Amino acid sequence: MTAVVSCDQSVRNTSDLLNSTLPLGTKSNLVKKTTVVSEEMASQIRVKLLPRAKCLFDEPVQVKVAGLRSRQVVTMRARLTDEKGVVFSSSATYRADGSGEVDLERDPSLRGSYVGVEPMGLLWSMRADTLQKRFQKNNSLNPQVVKFSVLEEEGEGRILAEVTNERVFIGKGVTRLRVKEGNIRGVLFTPPGEGPFPAVLDLYTLGGGLSEKRASLLASRGFVVLTVAAYGYDDMPKKIQEVQLDYFEEAMQFLKKLDKVGSKGVGVLSLSKTGDVALSMASYLAGVDAVVWINGCCANTLFPLYYKKSLLHPGLLFDMSRMIPTESGFGIVKNVINNPLAEENQATLIPIEKAKGHFLFVAAEDDLNWDSKAHMDELVERLKRHGKMNFESVCYPGAGHYLEPPYGPYCRSSIHYIAGTTVMWGGEPRSHAAAEVHMWKKIQEFFRSHLSCNDTQGTAKL
Template sequence: MTSQVRLRLLPSARCLYDDPIHVKVAGLKSRQLVVLKAQSIDDKGVLFNSSAVYRADGNGEIDLERDPSLRGSYTGVEPMGLLWSLRADTMHTKFHKSHAEKPHFVKFSVLEEEGLGTALAEITNERQLLADGVSRLYVKTGNIRGVLFTPPGEGPFPAVLDLYTFGGGLSERRACLLANRGFVVLTVALYGHDDLPKKVQELHLDYFEEAIEFLRNAPKVCGNRVGVISLSKSGDLALSIATYLSHVAATVWINGCNANVALPLYYRKRQILAALMFDISRIVTTESGALNIKDGINNPMAEENKDTLIPIEQAMGRFLFVAAADDLNWDSCAFVNQMVKRLKLHGKDNFESIFYPASGHYLEPPYGPYCPSSFHGVVGKPTLWGGEPRSHAAAEIHLWRKIQEFFKMHLISDAAVTKAML
């Protein structure tokens, strides 16, 4: 490596996963063309890469907040482009980073644009999922299998139940990142983890009722009510939790459905919702081999499916509906419009909606690799998720701030009301 070339990550090479960094290069020749490259290995050992060609200014410097990428994994001025454009060599591969105690390490390199691509400078960005002082407690009590994250300090803090997705196993990423921002968060596995069944034929709200009670009684929790955050299939679970269970003040629904999907839902040993199913004849196989399943789900508004619709007008808390306009898993925007119409017909105004143009299904915490397609646990094959990478990345940044604002507004204010009543 050439010692005179300096690659810096500001304010520090060590940061939180959802914090931006400022990438700067100095010591190059005037107007020199170089390749900036990023590499990272996920929890499954898969290598992800991104690269972009930049031209130094007259002083031999490059500033990713000022200078455009000329070609590569992205073009234009994209300060965090090297992170969200990380891709695996194998198609239909999703980036897996779910263990809170394992940082996301990204190696940044400056390479010569011509010749053999000799490395001129390198630096590693350590992106922590778990902030200093945040506690992680594995929960195995009663039927609950999950992880509880608690911020440092005396608190009390607002509490959130994180359902993440319907997939088997347990993902800690979003939950611990919320805890870093001042929430007590319990993320739970639904199946395929610890001693839970590897597969399920039905779901029971009793499990989530137990989880809510555990969370409400956890140390440092303020108020009497909790928030719920979801994504995809867990979106309809979140709606049912908010509708049928007590103590839910705020629910974030991201790219879900307004009906109970795939599995019948039970509560106290009685089925309360039938399952909305799919019609495989409407699923399209694309040239890449991935499926486009957007039109595969049956119409929840059809008369024959009315027993799958969730009566969200009965919910006492607030809703934040989030839909990606290019969601190829299903038509999230249509489901939001149907829910809004239903609530308004019942005289309810306890909701707000956000639509993100050119964004795909997996809206997650920001600065992670964009995923255009991957294996679908329910379908059993790779599927397209939709979205344009740049727009999707911008949506994740905006949504992450909005989620925190929404929960703080409705959970902390609820705590204040509860305290006043006491």
């Protein structure tokens, strides 16, 4: 504290002298001296990440700054580049306390990408420098590097201190294996240790590639996880006209035969369109003990569903003429899907009352892709009508469609691969981020509860 006062006084005295009449050489020497003092102060500023600078992607970090002047106002910035080369960034203005420290777990942001006390706000509030881009991190082998910077009060001012946060997707000892066996195409993640471990089939997307993020992080938490695609990946067809439930049954059987798998049944983790695939698996296939349905539909959508060459359900279709344009030029497609409860669409409804396993229904109330809350209500009501209580449900006000593992950049809008146009996904960033934190813990608790194994080993560490 004494040193800070001394530096401030030194600068004020120098300023007074420069405004007086002195020989030119004397002024030059004083300017040099002032610059040295300023540089020394800057060199004492430190930004720290606790408990460490390297962590799993789904873990929070505490961001702290020390060495500032008492009550100094600075700008905090976070920046990353995803695997598609898109730059995401955020910034927030903070005022140091009397000791020259800023702690994001304690101090409120005064302005910027968010306001108020938000310990992980610099991460979830990041936005792409290119419009309508979702954060892409499909390859789990490469960590996501985030650079935290402390800048002078002006947003693009001089950088005072920096630190790098390495956010990894695979915990220590977790193995990654490309799977190309029979019809199965995907990636398998296995925790360290002998097991036995519960098994999860991750249906992040039906096709067009694979995202390994959820699967690798779940494996780091003690699950054997296989993530698969049904088309558009590896040597699979680029497009499909129908979905074969046999493919997912084959993937389940592959998982159950693995040496380290100890759960009798398999868990299924879904999102959006794959939600109805997961419901169908639970309804028609043996051995599905737990299903997590996130922002899906209560009916089979888009493509007809077959099992052993027999049609189970036609696909519930949509009408793009019902898309609502916005002032930004991006569409809202919430109402384009046809009503599954209409008499002409009854054949698309999935008979989940046949399922012997358990369900966790997760719905975002501000989902603009479709009305996930209404679909969840129909699923719950259907189970209750048949005397079934094998479910849990959770709603998130203010959350949008893409609920994922926490601490990634929130996506407001991007290209819809079915609609072929840019759409709004819904949600308010702060509420959406909070929902992801809660949901991710809930998913793990649900799977552990319904995929229990004897002598299950602990989770992976860094």
